[in-house]
Amino acid sequence: MADESFRIAELMLEGDTCGHILAKLALEAVGRDNPDLVRAMSGLAVGMGRGFNCGCLTGGCCVLGFYGGRADESEPVYPRFDVMIEEFSGWFERAMTEKYGGIDCKDVIGFDTALKAERCPGVILDSWLKIKEILEKNRVNPGGPAPARWEDD
Template sequence: MNELFFKLLELSQAGFFCSQILLIIGLEAQGKENPELVRAMSGLNGGVGFCGKTCGALTGGACLIGLYTGKGTLEEMEDSRENDMIRELVNWFEGTACAGYEGTNCDNILEGDPANRVTRCPQLVIDTLSKVEEILAANGYTLSGS
């Protein structure tokens, strides 16, 4: 088991879910904390408010890209490549990460059994983080922000 898996396990046991975990890891890589942002990400938990819709690993990954590329102040400009980066993540998620499932919704991934969260979600989060890092690196970003 690697360090990332143990971090994910620690955060999960503390009551955080996929989208929140991805943002916490991204913020920590920048040496930051932002409880308000992490709290806001809770709306994506369990497929948007535990409705079983779009997987939090995917939505969290898109938000993590946005953390690095999006507009956050009046003076900032979003990176013009942001939507292309997110599109690449979505295409990868649909075609690779969720290829063995009937879709990208939590309900599809968990196949109606919440117990599957323990075996499927950690790997999806790890794989999504890796893909986000790859996409960001290809566009001149690193998780550390340097």
Template sequence: MLEDKISALLEQKFHCSQIMMMVGMEALELEEPNLVKAMSGLAGGLGGCGHNCGALTGGVCMLSLFAGRGTPEEEADPDLAVMVSELLAWFEERYGSPDCGDIIQGDRDNIPRTCPQLICDCARKALEILNSYGFPTAGME
């Protein structure tokens, strides 16, 4: 179950943005620790600054992992921008702001109460978007 997987990753001290990418990588049956490491700076609203939520930016990266361009020979999926827009619109409607600081009301003590469910919801929505555009996600829902 997705919630159990995310809870286990939180217990291992992974951040929101890393978890989002790890969910996407598992759906693709990939293991790439350097990619997980690269996601670290997005946590806490871009390095703990309270800007764009790491689950949201991680979700955008997850969508891009499936639909983006990775080699000179590849083309990005033409629907990638629409997929990102759908995730952002859903996120802003649900949480009122794309910013971590707003979501946790400027209080890092709210993170344990707010973020685990937010990460689950965001991961589920990103997977739903991927599925709706024909990207298989290996039963990660």
């Protein structure tokens, strides 16, 4: 966990936002690089630029999609994908509402750069750890190939 905390801090210092960081952590876990995916996460920053849903919520769902979603008709969706998204979203809503009063970026940091520096690293780390926990619980190796493969139950 210390390595992950350090990596998150490092990426924040480089100017990455929460969505960028979650995508990079997932890509690094599987030993891949995908600048297009990371770039696409820019649209989630600062609650889609308006303080809406925190980028850790939307970015976390995208990361779960990276592992369990599909790219085209040749790939089926991972059978537990919906359950994983529901669990992550529910956890995020409960945790952030309890801590910050809501799930929106404006609730978590309120457009305050000092609060961003104070709170975002922890929210990102907690989100990443929860994503990994959900993946493992649903028999997806966070360090394994994406999209996830499964064997019949």
